[in-house]
Amino acid sequence: MQFLRFPRPLLLALAGLLATAPILAQAPAPTPAVAVAAPAIQPSALPDDIVASKNVMLPMRDGVRLATDIYRPTVRGVATAGRFPVILVRGPYNKDADVAAAKIFVPRGYIVISQDVRGRYRSEGRWRPIADDPNDGFDTAKWIGDQLWSDQSIGTIGSSYNAATQHALAIAGAPHVKAMIPRNAMSNFGLYGVRHHGAFELRWLNWVLTLGNATGTPDALPAATRAAADPLAAPALVTLGEHVQAYARNLPLRAGTTPLKFAPDYEAWLIEAMSHGAYDDFWKNSGSSVVDHLAEYKDIPVYHVTGWYDSWGTSVANLNFVELTKAKKSLQRLIVGPWIHSSEHLTYAGEAQFTPDAALDRAAFELRWFDRWLKGIDNGV
Incomplete structure (x- = not known):
């Protein structure tokens, strides 16, 4: 090389x-x-x-x-x-x-x-x-x-x-x-970050589905347990990041259709971020x-x-x-x-x-x- x-x-x-x-x-x-x-x-x-x-x-x-x-x-x-x-x-x-x-x-x-x-x-x-x-x-x-x-x-x-x-x-x-x-x-989540001039950057799908980079790390289970509405669902969230490509092929993401439903805060933010294509107040806070x-x-x-x-x-x-x-x-x-x-x-x-x-x-x-x-x-x- x-x-x-x-x-x-x-x-x-x-x-x-x-x-x-x-x-x-x-x-x-x-x-x-x-x-x-x-x-x-x-x-x-x-x-x-x-x-x-x-x-x-x-x-x-x-x-x-x-x-x-x-x-x-x-x-x-x-x-x-x-x-x-x-x-x-x-x-x-x-x-x-x-x-x-x-x-x-x-x-x-x-x-x-x-x-x-x-x-x-x-x-x-x-x-x-x-x-x-x-x-x-x-x-x-x-x-x-x-x-x-x-x-x-x-x-x-x-x-x-x-x-x-x-x-x-x-x-x-x-x-x-x-x-x-x-x-x-x-600098600006809506124009140069989570979205790029309106286009949603799919790496953020990966980021949320891995609970903010927890999957595959020693911190995966604590992060998933904290995120889960039902602590028994934590193992499903830990492995969620292993299936990002499959979920990316079936967009748009709908509430309740993936194990992310057990982490409602994460699911709600991801769906909202993917739905705000216009540069509106959601991105200007x-x-x-x-x-x-x-x-x-x-x-x-x-x-x-x-x-x-x-x-x-x-x-x-x-x-x-x-x-x-x-x-x-x-x-x-x-x-x-x-x-x-x-x-x-x-x-x-x-x-x-x-x-x-x-x-x-x-x-x-x-x-x-x-x-x-x-x-x-x-x-x-």
Whole structure:
């Protein structure tokens, strides 16, 4: 197999261009403690300088509670006193995986908070993709700012859906959010995401039928059990993704005709998304479109990240980055590398092999950004 080789990662000639972009500037009482379902993750899973509170159930404005993990600095097993900036991750793909972020940020003087979005894994409520994330993100950020360990500075990280929740936070004007790094985020679900200028993208049929990528993973059964109206139906949902091609040949999808009927939230969203061909209010809500809500979008520094081979690379660069640069005073930056979706750690894309420095050192990159905007360290950003 002959591999292509490139002299430098295309981590963007924009780097030089953006280096010239102007950098413009810009203790309430704590809320009552909430229930902790499991007091701490198993000690063997974390280094000695991190302590975790697992599955803290944060109440939203409508009473629904979202499962939240809190990772804090510790000295000899006791949480370190004082106030710290917070790194927030909100997503549908099981918050337990975000222990990796905790191991990066907590030793550097941050608190990391990871949350299952409404209706996913251990969180209560109905799952309606992105629709509830503006309000839920706002309520979560407000709660964080009210805690005695918070210095009221929040930064956000995450890719794909976990990047869309960041944009939802900014559009909602969430308090205390001061900087973000959304990676590979859609700009507009109706025109350049779930649908493409009206045409439904069939990969979303696959995404929902696999319960948001659960099928074939160790998390498949927990995701299916949480989604199922009847827990006994979970095994049918786990194997649903194995038959995507058969269901795709028999579109349109009708309610109650597949095992997805056991996961009514998923079925309802998929049928609705497939029925809205016109660019209507369903696609213009504050969770589904950045460009329709530029005026409301919080004026904070945002570092947009995407790949040349990511299907949303064009809209991240030409819509999210360009339009927010026009609309806001705070620094907007963009990095585009030779990556497919959410694969900044790789040095290849398909059969194209790049040089070793094609991989993004995401830990160093994100720490530097948040050290600047959350801690005020003059590090040249």
